[in-house]
Amino acid sequence: MNQRNGWLLGFLLIPALVMGQRPEVEGMRYLDENRRPVYRENIMIPDVGEYRVLKCDFHMHTVFSDGHVWPNVRNQEAWQEGLDAYAITDHIEYTPHKEDVKVSHNRGYELLKESSEKNNLILVKGAEVTRNTPPGHFNAIYIEDASDYIESRDASEDEAAVMKSAEQNAFIFWNHPGWKPGIAGSYEWIPFVDNLYQNKALHGIEVINGFGFHMKALDWCVDKGLTVMGTSDMHNLVAHEYDLSKDYVHRTMTLVMAKERTAESIREALDAGRTVAWASKYLVGKEENVRALFTSCVKLMPVHYTEERKNGDKINYYELRNNSDLYFELDLKEGDTTRRVVLYPRSVQQITASEDTSSLIAEVTSTYVRSDRHLSVSFPLQ
Ligand SMILES: [Zn+2]
Numbered sequence: 001m002n003q004r005n006g007w008l009l010g011f012l013l014i015p016a017l018v019m020g021q022r023p024e025v026e027g028m029r030y031l032d033e034n035r036r037p038v039y040r041e042n043i044m045i046p047d048v049g050e051y052r053v054l055k056c057d058f059h060m061h062t063v064f065s066d067g068h069v070w071p072n073v074r075n076q077e078a079w080q081e082g083l084d085a086y087a088i089t090d091h092i093e094y095t096p097h098k099e100d101v102k103v104s105h106n107r108g109y110e111l112l113k114e115s116s117e118k119n120n121l122i123l124v125k126g127a128e129v130t131r132n133t134p135p136g137h138f139n140a141i142y143i144e145d146a147s148d149y150i151e152s153r154d155a156s157e158d159e160a161a162v163m164k165s166a167e168q169n170a171f172i173f174w175n176h177p178g179w180k181p182g183i184a185g186s187y188e189w190i191p192f193v194d195n196l197y198q199n200k201a202l203h204g205i206e207v208i209n210g211f212g213f214h215m216k217a218l219d220w221c222v223d224k225g226l227t228v229m230g231t232s233d234m235h236n237l238v239a240h241e242y243d244l245s246k247d248y249v250h251r252t253m254t255l256v257m258a259k260e261r262t263a264e265s266i267r268e269a270l271d272a273g274r275t276v277a278w279a280s281k282y283l284v285g286k287e288e289n290v291r292a293l294f295t296s297c298v299k300l301m302p303v304h305y306t307e308e309r310k311n312g313d314k315i316n317y318y319e320l321r322n323n324s325d326l327y328f329e330l331d332l333k334e335g336d337t338t339r340r341v342v343l344y345p346r347s348v349q350q351i352t353a354s355e356d357t358s359s360l361i362a363e364v365t366s367t368y369v370r371s372d373r374h375l376s377v378s379f380p381l382q
Pocket residue numbers: 128137175176
């Protein structure tokens with residue numbers, strides 16, 4: 001056997017050996033053909049300047065509140081789906097499994113600490129402070145200890161309940177504003193929220209929660225300098241809610257532009273507001289962040305061909321490259337060019353433009369930088 005074949009055979013044998021770590025039993029055969037292959041997704045997003053783009057989901061539940069799964073399932077899902085960081089944020093005030101599962105607000109985190117480290121995942125400690133609507137729910141992450149958080153939902157304790165985590169220097173974001181339509185004040189910038197904001201006890205808003213894009217929340221984030229968050233708010237299995245059998249399907253998450261792949265560095269980036277929410281094919285965030293992300297992923301290459309038409313017009317051919325696993329849709333606005341361009345993950349599209357076109361101006365319709373505005377980009381030609 002030559003060296004190359006030996007290497008190849010060794011490579012092929014590794015998965016079999018991993019699965020086959022069980023003693024051979026006479027008269028027993030294992031039928032592994034239909035077993036789900038075990039691997040971690042590798043979501044490719046190029047660095048944005050000096051920052052790494054980390055995939056984070058800081059809102060999910062387990063049986064320690066109203067979720068359907070034991071915490072380790074969240075760790076498995078996060079690993080398989082290629083997340084860098086996650087937080088279990090079980091409700092403090094709502095624990096419907098309490099007859100069967102002892103209420104313990106720190107337990108989800110404690111059970112996952114070691115397994116997350118083994119899986120090279122960053123686990124951040126969190127909780128969902130679950131007040132009646134309005135004001136509704138707030139996620140607190142980077143908390144220290146939730147054991148004495150306030151379980152009563154009496155409105156008189158709303159502020160004290162949020163301040164428990166603020167006192168622990170938590171990063172606090174307002175969850176799914178407007179999630180209960182028809183209740184007065186449920187989708188407004190109410191005095192309670194403004195008071196938290198003025199007291200530096202509100203740092204972000206969930207602009208996308210699962211399948212819901214809370215469009216007004218994006219404008220609040222932009223206007224008030226709050227951090228844009230996207231989360232799954234998963235209660236069931238991710239595979240139960242998302243059609244992972246389809247290409248490009250991923251849970252809703254926050255892309256965090258962090259200096260390093262550490263919990264501290266993610267916190268610095270959250271405080272600085274360097275995030276983009278990623279859900280379905282959409283990227284949602286503050287303009288500077290969405291622009292920085294787009295620019296690092298999408299490149300226009302130099303002219304590779306010029307076609308001379310019979311009337312003497314010259315048409316230049318370009319390639320527009322998407323070097324990422326993100327999806328972009330562009331609407332070209334000016335000039336004699338291709339109009340609508342779909343850039344699938346890790347793909348290239350051909351663009352043509354007449355020789356006298358000086359730049360390509362496009363709206364990236366798969367992005368939102370305000371509730372009513374997409375990112376506008378311009379590629380100079382030549
Ligand atoms: Zn909630």
